[in-house]
Amino acid sequence: MTDRTRPTRTDYSAWRTATTRWADDDVYGHMNNAAYFEIIDTAVNAHLVEAGVDVRSLPAIGIVAEVSCRYFEEMGFPAPVDVGLAVERLGTSSVVYRIGMFQGQGDQANAEGRFVHVYVDNTVTGGRRPVVPVPPEVRTVVEALATPEQ
Amino acid sequence: MTDRTRPTRTDYSAWRTATTRWADDDVYGHMNNAAYFEIIDTAVNAHLVEAGVDVRSLPAIGIVAEVSCRYFEEMGFPAPVDVGLAVERLGTSSVVYRIGMFQGQGDQANAEGRFVHVYVDNTVTGGRRPVVPVPPEVRTVVEALATPEQ
Amino acid sequence: MTDRTRPTRTDYSAWRTATTRWADDDVYGHMNNAAYFEIIDTAVNAHLVEAGVDVRSLPAIGIVAEVSCRYFEEMGFPAPVDVGLAVERLGTSSVVYRIGMFQGQGDQANAEGRFVHVYVDNTVTGGRRPVVPVPPEVRTVVEALATPEQ
Amino acid sequence: MTDRTRPTRTDYSAWRTATTRWADDDVYGHMNNAAYFEIIDTAVNAHLVEAGVDVRSLPAIGIVAEVSCRYFEEMGFPAPVDVGLAVERLGTSSVVYRIGMFQGQGDQANAEGRFVHVYVDNTVTGGRRPVVPVPPEVRTVVEALATPEQ
Numbered sequence: 089m090t091d092r093t094r095p096t097r098t099d100y101s102a103w104r105t106a107t108t109r110w111a112d113d114d115v116y117g118h119m120n121n122a123a124y125f126e127i128i129d130t131a132v133n134a135h136l137v138e139a140g141v142d143v144r145s146l147p148a149i150g151i152v153a154e155v156s157c158r159y160f161e162e163m164g165f166p167a168p169v170d171v172g173l174a175v176e177r178l179g180t181s182s183v184v185y186r187i188g189m190f191q192g193q194g195d196q197a198n199a200e201g202r203f204v205h206v207y208v209d210n211t212v213t214g215g216r217r218p219v220v221p222v223p224p225e226v227r228t229v230v231e232a233l234a235t236p237e238q
Numbered sequence: 239m240t241d242r243t244r245p246t247r248t249d250y251s252a253w254r255t256a257t258t259r260w261a262d263d264d265v266y267g268h269m270n271n272a273a274y275f276e277i278i279d280t281a282v283n284a285h286l287v288e289a290g291v292d293v294r295s296l297p298a299i300g301i302v303a304e305v306s307c308r309y310f311e312e313m314g315f316p317a318p319v320d321v322g323l324a325v326e327r328l329g330t331s332s333v334v335y336r337i338g339m340f341q342g343q344g345d346q347a348n349a350e351g352r353f354v355h356v357y358v359d360n361t362v363t364g365g366r367r368p369v370v371p372v373p374p375e376v377r378t379v380v381e382a383l384a385t386p387e388q
Numbered sequence: 389m390t391d392r393t394r395p396t397r398t399d400y401s402a403w404r405t406a407t408t409r410w411a412d413d414d415v416y417g418h419m420n421n422a423a424y425f426e427i428i429d430t431a432v433n434a435h436l437v438e439a440g441v442d443v444r445s446l447p448a449i450g451i452v453a454e455v456s457c458r459y460f461e462e463m464g465f466p467a468p469v470d471v472g473l474a475v476e477r478l479g480t481s482s483v484v485y486r487i488g489m490f491q492g493q494g495d496q497a498n499a500e501g502r503f504v505h506v507y508v509d510n511t512v513t514g515g516r517r518p519v520v521p522v523p524p525e526v527r528t529v530v531e532a533l534a535t536p537e538q
Numbered sequence: 539m540t541d542r543t544r545p546t547r548t549d550y551s552a553w554r555t556a557t558t559r560w561a562d563d564d565v566y567g568h569m570n571n572a573a574y575f576e577i578i579d580t581a582v583n584a585h586l587v588e589a590g591v592d593v594r595s596l597p598a599i600g601i602v603a604e605v606s607c608r609y610f611e612e613m614g615f616p617a618p619v620d621v622g623l624a625v626e627r628l629g630t631s632s633v634v635y636r637i638g639m640f641q642g643q644g645d646q647a648n649a650e651g652r653f654v655h656v657y658v659d660n661t662v663t664g665g666r667r668p669v670v671p672v673p674p675e676v677r678t679v680v681e682a683l684a685t686p687e688q
Contacts, residue, residue: 107557109576110583111420121302122275126559133560134616152271156306166584257407259426260433270561276409283410284466316434421602425572452571456606
């Protein structure tokens, strides 16, 4: 039904920390499944922004075509989360990222997200926007991610 | 990369409405991809609760093993969302749901979520909890969902 | 320390319903205090949008100068919330709203928000934007709210 | 209408960092007013937890009687937020906290929250729970906060 292979820290090439929030935990006392997607989304966009890509004002924007998360071991408030980012595939108009989330010192991911960005023309408003190539500024950043330093 | 087959209203057997929130929309002026998962999660849990299953106090609880969403056409504040629920698979210890989201009168889904619940022993605390069979109360409700009324 | 006078349904002049979400409830099993603000914010903006005010494209936008919520009786998933809206004060550049939230059939509010919008020039970007008069389209809608039908 | 006195960093005695999320920003391109309350709530609860108070399993829990936020200068994704915590008042059954939020190097707060916790008996379920004294473990932590080091 599901790939239960659990990623480890070496599967990712860029890292950041996400702090958790009291509101992330649901009545079961662990982080609600929807809250992980706020961390996943942030990992991708913050990496692009901090690499100098102004994701808000480019004529092409990445919209999410599909996103998923596999949960291996629960996380929760208040410890922070180590977030690893990797590129699975860089296509003409799309980028597929993998985002590993780790809480504590363990080497195995608590969860892994898979995030598919498709670039569309943001100068068209209303209705569905035409798909366009990944902008060169984004492509440069993504290519660097795809090749972890040796 | 992704199944782009777009579901329609007849693919779902139970319905509810979710109101949208100003905070659901992100800087691009459409519902943020993470907000859809709050609607997906709610569709499953509210259906169980309203069918009489006390999901908070059963000795076994459904934890999310995997969840995903495919986005076909953007939605956003302030219109409400029609949310359809269907069962893809009922296993010994797990249930796979599909959740269709529709905004406006169209017959084609704006987005579809796939939500995998695995039941674990909630009387065990700390660490990973053993997988247990789907509780009979839940099974009854899910079986009714899996067979749309003719 | 706090005004504990509990409002009733007759204190509000416009109504809408907000559905609750599984993720709204925190580990204590009731709606997290932050989630109420998503409902408060939505009540104001949805009222304006549905009255024909395009809050996204006006040259002046209402930014929140202050917001608060008093909690009288807990609410939670999955029941919907009746949301009442009233105007406390309409000034030259600001509007103060009161938002009552009711869950169930009771006449007394579960919670009341107080929301202060100040209008600023949205054609200026970066830094602090100059305060401007409440736009005429907004003023008309707010004046209608301030005078409940007799 | 509102106290517009803007606090500075010396007004707070305990500090933490909160990372921001892409989903925190709304269509106006700044952090949505509701998102601040997730940071406010977290500042109080994380401080208690990290000081050794198990806020989830005490027989008395702090419920929010009132919370507010004054906004002085917008914040937004992706920079982190410095969060300062102070105690305004420690009563028999309640604690009033002030939470200052700063983004960037400035000395003046971008926003300040005021958060009122009232302790209630968590061993009673259903309906309104009786107010009880602030638990001794909490009182000790709060008293330490109320007296910044000289």
